[in-house]
Amino acid sequence: MDxxxxxxxxxxxxxxxxxxxxxxxxxxxxxxxxxxxxVYGLGGDAFDVNASARIYEAKGRPSDNPLIVHIAxxxxxxxxxxxxxxxxxxxxKEFWPGPLTMIVDKKSxxxxxxxxxLSTVAVRLPSHKxxxxxxxxxxxxxxxxxxxxxxxxxxxRAEHVxxxxxxxxxxxxxxxxxxxxxxSTIVDLTEDVPVILRPxxxxxxxxxxxxxxxxxxxALMTGVSDGVAPKAPGMKYRHYAPKAELTIIExxxxxxxxxxxxxxxxxxxxxxxxGVMLTAETYDMVEADVKISLGSGDSNEEIARNLFATLREFxxxxxDVIYSEGFGDNGLGQAVMNRLLKAAGHRVxxx
Ligand code: TXA
Ligand code: MG
Numbered sequence: 001m002d003x004x005x006x007x008x009x010x011x012x013x014x015x016x017x018x019x020x021x022x023x024x025x026x027x028x029x030x031x032x033x034x035x036x037x038x039v040y041g042l043g044g045d046a047f048d049v050n051a052s053a054r055i056y057e058a059k060g061r062p063s064d065n066p067l068i069v070h071i072a073x074x075x076x077x078x079x080x081x082x083x084x085x086x087x088x089x090x091x092x093k094e095f096w097p098g099p100l101t102m103i104v105d106k107k108s109x110x111x112x113x114x115x116x117x118l119s120t121v122a123v124r125l126p127s128h129k130x131x132x133x134x135x136x137x138x139x140x141x142x143x144x145x146x147x148x149x150x151x152x153x154x155x156x157r158a159e160h161v162x163x164x165x166x167x168x169x170x171x172x173x174x175x176x177x178x179x180x181x182x183x184s185t186i187v188d189l190t191e192d193v194p195v196i197l198r199p200x201x202x203x204x205x206x207x208x209x210x211x212x213x214x215x216x217x218x219a220l221m222t223g224v225s226d227g228v229a230p231k232a233p234g235m236k237y238r239h240y241a242p243k244a245e246l247t248i249i250e251x252x253x254x255x256x257x258x259x260x261x262x263x264x265x266x267x268x269x270x271x272x273x274x275g276v277m278l279t280a281e282t283y284d285m286v287e288a289d290v291k292i293s294l295g296s297g298d299s300n301e302e303i304a305r306n307l308f309a310t311l312r313e314f315x316x317x318x319x320d321v322i323y324s325e326g327f328g329d330n331g332l333g334q335a336v337m338n339r340l341l342k343a344a345g346h347r348v349x350x351x
Contacts, residue, residue: 003166007158007174008035008130018173019130023137025170026051031058033147033161034134035175036070036126038099038184038201039154039308040161041144042169043070043134052113052143058168061150065233066116067143068101068124068184072135080121080141081105087211088189094210097127099180099201103188114143116233120190130175145234146183147172153240153308153343156181160312181305182335186232187214196220197232199335201304220338240343242314242322244275248344250326251351257285259351260323264288267321275319277310279303282325290317297325300332307336311343 006018022032026043029051033042042059044051046069056063069080074092077084081104088102106121115121126132135142146154149164158174165172185200187207194214196204207214219230249256249263260276264287267274275290279297292310295302314322326348329337341348 001167001170003169004171005158005162005166005174006171008176015130019133019137022134022171022173023139026134026138026140026142029054030170031055032134033155033165033169033172034131034144035128035158035173035178036131036144037128037178038126038180038182039156039178040147040158040175041070041131041142042147042165043142043144045138046070046114046141046143047109047111048140049111049113052111055143055145058165059145059148059150061145063113064116065145066118066122067114067145068122069110069114070131070135070142070144071123071125072132072141074125076125076141077104077123079107080110080123081107085189087194090210091187091189091207092125095202095206096125097132098125099127099184100124101184101186101198103186103190103197105190120188122186124184128175130173134173151239151241153242153311154183156305156308160309163312179305181308182339185335188231191215195231197230198235199338201332201335203331204334205331216334235342240308240311240339241345242311242343244314244319244322245347246277246311246322246324246344247347247349248324248326248340249349249351253282253325255351256325257282259349260286260288260325263321263323272320273318275314275317275322277314277322277324279325290314290319297327300327300336303327304332304336307339 083105101124110121147161155161156178180201185202186198188195196216264274273289276288283293294306
């Protein structure tokens with residue numbers, strides 16, 4: 001399949017044509033990858049059963065892993081559910097449009113293909129202008145997972161989408177680099193005490209400030225190996241993993257750096273190409289074959305924004321193993337560590 005690739009520029013008329021072309025493709029049952037404030041999404045008409053089937057196929061994604069339905073206005077939520085809990089409304093008023101997805105009971109009009117057969121639906125009102133214009137112009141709601149091949153890091157640059165999906169989808173809208181870089185926070189509002197199924201830019205603390213107590217899905221930071229499956233089906237799959245084996249070293253900074261340096265030496269002796277993922281502050285403290293800095297260790301925002309691109313970058317360097325520092329898991333650090341732990345298959349060494 002030929003994939004149309006169009007870049008958003010500061011020429012409004014041209015952008016309008018791009019959105020119109022993309023909306024026509026969605027309306028005809030086709031697939032369009034587009035930027036959101038979190039990561040790039042791969043969109044299709046949420047009410048078109050064939051479009052969701054095509055999304056699963058293009059990503060190589062298991063069809064029991066449900067999609068998020070993207071809407072353009074808060075009122076649209078009422079078209080997808082008969083039951084809007086007060087807490088959902090409070091969160092929507094505070095954080096929508098923005099990087100928050102809410103799980104609510106679904107109406108029968110929402111196809112089972114979108115929800116993976118679940119009785120609930122994931123809904124998100126994105127803040128990115130292109131995403132919102134596309135939803136409005138296509139006059140439907142857009143079911144969209146992240147626009148990567150299943151198992152790969154979510155795309156934060158148009159090049160990532162082109163690399164994974166070119167030839168597999170009808171159109172890719174290049175909206176430049178993404179601001180947040182981690183997927184939306186997912187909160188399940190169907191439980192009495194709402195549950196965070198996936199940490200993200202909207203942190204647990206921010207949510208608790210609005211609706212009081214919430215729980216963090218236990219399986220999130222520990223992985224499925226402990227016997228409890230995460231409630232968001234997508235969180236149970238191996239994800240984000242670079243080709244090389246990634247290990248996280250956690251502990252006091254000096255000890256972490258010492259341990260990483262000894263792993264690098266050991267790798268040299270074994271003729272193994274070692275990659276290290278660092279922060280701006282620790283970059284000069286390690287001598288490795290390949291070093292990549294995620295940004296300042298003082299800015300979880302910066303680390304979040306660079307994480308997925310860095311994991312992809314390592315694949316191009318041909319390293320055999322990768323070591324990474326750990327990051328605190330308060331606030332946004334929780335989301336960063338959740339993705340990093342998954343990428344590492346939960347391989348952590350504490351020093
Ligand atoms: O930021 C985002 O959320 C991006 C952009 C494109 O909006 N989308 C995204 O979609 O990350 P995806 O498909 O990669 O992740 C959706 C997650 C999966 O883990 C899926 O299992 C979970 O949401 N999910 C969807 N519907 C659900 C439901 N009804 N109950 C529980 N989990 C659900
Ligand atoms: Mg995804």
